[in-house]
Amino acid sequence: MKLTSLFSLAAFVSAIFVAPLGAEEKAAFEVKVPAMKCTGCAWSVTQELKKLDHVSDVYVDAKTKKAIIATDSDAAPDEKTVLSAVKTAGYEASGYTKLKVKFAEAKAALTGEKG
Numbered sequence: 001m002k003l004t005s006l007f008s009l010a011a012f013v014s015a016i017f018v019a020p021l022g023a024e025e026k027a028a029f030e031v032k033v034p035a036m037k038c039t040g041c042a043w044s045v046t047q048e049l050k051k052l053d054h055v056s057d058v059y060v061d062a063k064t065k066k067a068i069i070a071t072d073s074d075a076a077p078d079e080k081t082v083l084s085a086v087k088t089a090g091y092e093a094s095g096y097t098k099l100k101v102k103f104a105e106a107k108a109a110l111t112g113e114k115g
Helices: 002-017 039-050 079-088 103-111
Strands: 027-032 055-061 066-071 094-098
Touching (some): 027 079, 027 103, 039 055, 039 066, 039 079, 066 103, 079 094
Antiparallel strands (some): 027 066, 027 094
16 A cells, blocks of 8 residues: 555656656747737637647737747647637737747736836
């Protein structure tokens, strides 16, 4: 019984410390969502974008009417998939572009914070 507990503990510690190291950001993308007006709108868009394969992080800003996503794979969602996810949230989107900066830098630029 003690051996099983030891393996469980090892698996737990491994999941905490090793898993985040494997989630390296491959690229960041931006999409414009002009009809967003509030944080509720941003939340809806965020929830749909988080469901997409290979999306590791999402930040949606209702003030700038932009959403940015980070991918954990070179197999990033294509434009049609992203626009469809935003439409599922109830909004039209356009201008899906790959960013030249990392997700953290793009988020900092939208929020006015230092990256």
